[in-house]
Amino acid sequence: MKFNLLNKERITTVNHAKAKAFTMSPGEELYTAVVTTGISDSFYEKENSRLIRIKELVAVCDPEFVAKLAAYARNEMNLRSVPMVLTVELAKMISGSSIVSKTVTNVVKRADEITELLAYYQLANERKEIKKLNRLSKQIQKGLAKSFNTFDEYQFAKYNRNTEVKLKDALFLVHPKAKDESQQAIFNKIVTNTLAIPYTWETELSILGTLKFENNNARKSAFTQKWEELIESKKVGYMALMRNLRNILEANVSAQHIAMVCDYLANEKAVENSKQLPFRFLAAYREIKRTNSQFTPNLLDALEEAVTISARNIRGFDYNTSVVIACDVSGSMQKPVSAKSSVLLYDIGLMLGMLMQSRCQNVISGMFGDTWKTIHMSRRNILANVEEYYKREGEVGYATNGHLVLDDLIAKNQIVDKVMLFTDVQMWNSTSLFGSFSRSWKKYKKIAPEAKLYLFDLAGYGHQPIDIRQDDVYLLAGWSDKIFDVLNALENKETALDTINKIGL
Secondary structure: OOOOOOOOOOOHHHHHHHHOEEOOOHHHHHHHHHHHOOOOOOOOOOOHHHHHHHHHHHHOOOOOHHHHHHHHHHOOOOOOHHHHHHHHHHHHHHHOHHHHHHHHHHHHOHHHHHHHHHHHHHHHOOOOOOOOOOOOOOHHHHHHHHHOOOOHHHHHOOOOOOOOOOHHHHHHHOOOOOOOOOHHHHHHHHHHHOOOOOOOOOHHHHHHHOOOOOOOHHHHHHHHHHHHHHHHHOOHHHHHHHOOOOHHHHHOHHHHHHHHHHHHHHHHHHHHHOOOOOOHHHHHHHHHHHHOOOOHHHEEEEEHHHHHOOOOOOOOEEEOEEEEEEOOOOOHHEEEOOOOOOHHHHHHHHHHHHHHHHOOEEEEEEOOOEEEEOOOOOOOOOOOHHHHHHHHHHOOOOOOOOOOOOHHHHOOOOOOOEEEEEEOOOOOOOOOOOOOOOOHHHHHHHOOOOOOEEEEEEEOOOOEEOOOOOOOEEEOOOOOOEEEEEEHHHHHOOOOOHHHHHOOO
């Protein structure tokens, strides 16, 4: 499946900054749109228009590619909502194909994703009658029936919520066949709404919050004791622990318990199993920095160690490979990745850039806006480096003059092996009608014919500032450190789509 990747008659267009750009093939555009969305507003594109564009692209892409992309987005990029969209839109396109049921089992990894997929199904099919989920796709039904067989009572109970599509509704609709008597008993409990309430750390804190205490000191003491018990029990998962670090500090737990938290955060196996998106560490780091506790430095160090561990599997480059890492800090990058997040596209670019820098032995890093500025940073302390960049972003302005990164190399006659830009790829020249990113790269290739350019697309708007698949230009997209696995594939002459097409269904 080529998806027109080798079509030399690429259509030129203009990007959101009104500068010349190049269109992508449907497969490329769908890939970049999917792995850079949380189904939320972007700077240039509202949530509904992004969803509409994804649906339109699914309709013109190869169904097997769409299925593999859904699996890639869920299992490699750790995205949850957009794989459901791809699955349902795929079912509308090829409703009778077994590819659909295989896709369902590839993307439903949590019990609540059964109901989430059905909720989107009724939305996508514009069901407004009383029985909104009538005439369910047989292949979606088949895939969900298999999914029901993969969860235990605890998992069902944990996600048995009072949503529009309830777990009981899904059970009646899908009619899964129980594997054995014990599972049939679980299905019966779903029907009668008698699933055992999971006794989790959340319920323990919730129960404590409803109790009355003699005074505020007694209340604080109770929460301190409860958090210490939870830390000792190891009931709190990795992501939940990161999100509650501030609560733990404010509960005034002992130094011994802080040490236990730090040990867990920096535990190699725990970090690897957590599959956290890199910016989650950054969000926790920032939250902790705002606390006034003698243990704040301990937790900051633990988070730095955790990020360092998470970067160990990233294949970097040795002293013989010179790399330029340029982070886009333009105005359009300063947009939250979702409505509920304080993390910006700008943060993701800096985070991925600093992760890559930590793995390179011969590296120049910096940021660009109106101007390009190199900033020398230690390859250690990844999170602190991101914060330093964050404080200095105003030093280069807010345009997207990515060509200046290349022009600086040309002016210095500096030969490097790889140029990496972490950006929303809405390049333009804010100072002149002449000159462009594409033109600067062609000029640089004359003095550095072996150089390679990597564009890390963090927004997925569907434009490129330069025609890829020629002049050693490569496109990558996404917010996860898994994006560097694609980088490694590119080093072996594969495209991002080649990597996705290798996924088994």
